[in-house]
Structures are given as structure tokens and as C-alpha cells.
Amino acid sequence: MSDNIIKPFDLQETIDDFIDYFDWERVNDVMEHLDWRWATIGNDIPSIPQMKKHARKYLREVAEGVLKQATEKPDLDSVNYYTCTGGFNYEATKYKDSDKIYLKMHFAVSEWSNYD
Numbered sequence: 078m079s080d081n082i083i084k085p086f087d088l089q090e091t092i093d094d095f096i097d098y099f100d101w102e103r104v105n106d107v108m109e110h111l112d113w114r115w116a117t118i119g120n121d122i123p124s125i126p127q128m129k130k131h132a133r134k135y136l137r138e139v140a141e142g143v144l145k146q147a148t149e150k151p152d153l154d155s156v157n158y159y160t161c162t163g164g165f166n167y168e169a170t171k172y173k174d175s176d177k178i179y180l181k182m183h184f185a186v187s188e189w190s191n192y193d
Contacts, residue, residue: 086176091178096132108164113164117163128165132167138160139169143170143171166184168182
């Protein structure tokens with residue numbers, strides 16, 4: 078058996094990587110400095126475990142959303158799905174010719190856009 082076998086996309090493994098490698102301490106420091114509170118947890122500053130719990134939920138949500146869109150719109154070359162909450166932005170992209178779901182998560186303190 079070859080060691081070069083390409084492993085199929087594993088959503089849970091991908092989400093685990095986000096949880097393991099994201100810089101939670103840095104976000105926590107910013108939230109504490111800005112007194113950034115979440116109404117959904119009693120108007121408190123979220124702890125790192127609370128942020129991780131929310132990230133798991135929303136990363137899965139965008140992944141499932143993009144899969145649904147890809148199924149409903151099979152002729153599109155790519156589909157995107159995103160949501161934003163608590164300063165976090167979660168995005169999923171699915172390309173027509175790939176089984177992989179590309180995920181993105183970031184924490185935004187400030188943003189500006191000139192979209193019409």
C-alpha cells in the first residue's frame with residue numbers, strides 16, 4: 078500500500094485544526110482590553126473555551142451551508158457561505174470539481190468596505 082494516498086476531506090479534522098491552531102490568547106487579550114462582551118453569555122467577556130465552542134458551531138454551520146448551496150446550484154463553479162457573530166467571521170467555499178470545503182475564520186476589530 079502506498080503512503081501517497083490522498084485522504085478524503087474530513088470536516089471534523091479540519092475544524093479540530095482550527096481550534097488547535099487559532100491564536101485564542103491573542104483574541105482573548107483584545108476582548109479583555111476592549112471590554113468586548115457577548116450578550117449570549119450573560120453580557121460577559123467570553124472565555125477561550127466559550128469562544129472555541131462557538132467556533133466549532135459556526136464552522137460546522139458554514140460548512141453545511143456551503144454543501145447545501147453546492148447541491149442546490151450544481152452548475153456554479155464555486156459557492157460561498159458565511160456568517161459573522163461576536164466579532165468572528167466564518168466563511169466556507171466549495172469548488173465544483175473538489176470534495177474539499179475551504180474554511181476561513183477570523184476575528185475582526187475594525188473593517189471598512191466600499192461595496193455598492
